[in-house]
Amino acid sequence: MEERNLRNDLNVAGMSQTAGGNFHRVSIDGMAKVNGNLDCTSLNVNGTLKMHGALSSESATINGMCTLNGPLISSRVRVDGLTTINGDLRSPELEVNGKCTVRGRVDGERIDIGGVIDIEGDVQCESLNVQGNIKISGFLNAGTVEIRLHTSSSAREIGGERIDIRRKEQTGFWKSIGLGGTPSFKTSLIEGDEIVLEDTEADIVRGSKVHIGRGCNIRLVEYSGELEVDPEAKVGSSQRI
Secondary structure, eight states: OHHHHTSOOEEESSEEEEOOEEOSEEEESSEEEEESOEEEEEEEESSEEEEESOEEEEEEEESSEEEEESOEEEEEEEESSEEEESSOEEEEEEEESSEEEESSOEEEEEEEESSEEEESSOEEEEEEEESSEEEEEEEEEEEEEEEEESSEEEEEEEEEEEEEEEEOOOOHHHHHHOOSOSSEEEEEEEEEEEEEESSEEEEEEEEEEEEEOTTOEEEEEEEEEEEEEOTTOEEEEEEEO
């Protein structure tokens, strides 16, 4: 912390190109291209940043556009603009209110999605809260998963202690843009202790206490404790394990 505080700041208001380096505060209000690794206390992008290298920071806030060709490691990441990470993302706190694409895996503690995120790798976290749109091509492993469906979202597989996926009637932003399809969630496997589902299509759902709500289409439900199935849900078969 002390070492970073003693560094110089990097401020870009126009157009600039740098080889990267170590800085205290980095502020991009214009257009910047960084060829190399960047280590800083804080990064704020209100303009456009394109990087070829790894980014390490205590906080990163993207209000503009950012393309990172390398991994991102930060204590806090907030995306209100448009961000593409061609690498892995590791942050205890990740908040996305804009649009974020991660072409790698995501490791964190708390992930909050109010916008749109597309993750090509696996996701590992303590809690995932989604009020927007999420697509995970890999495996999602989390302590608690809460997803409120505004549009069509998906994950290859989900594992967790408490998993809650339900429809939220479209209002405000999501209703106004009219994009993303009917509120729904698709996955091949959901495995957890307590599971509550609506508008979810899955091959297998496995848990202790399971509630299959309206709009669900599940091939097989395996449960060890309680099972509730809504009349408006479709379940191919169920068995106690």
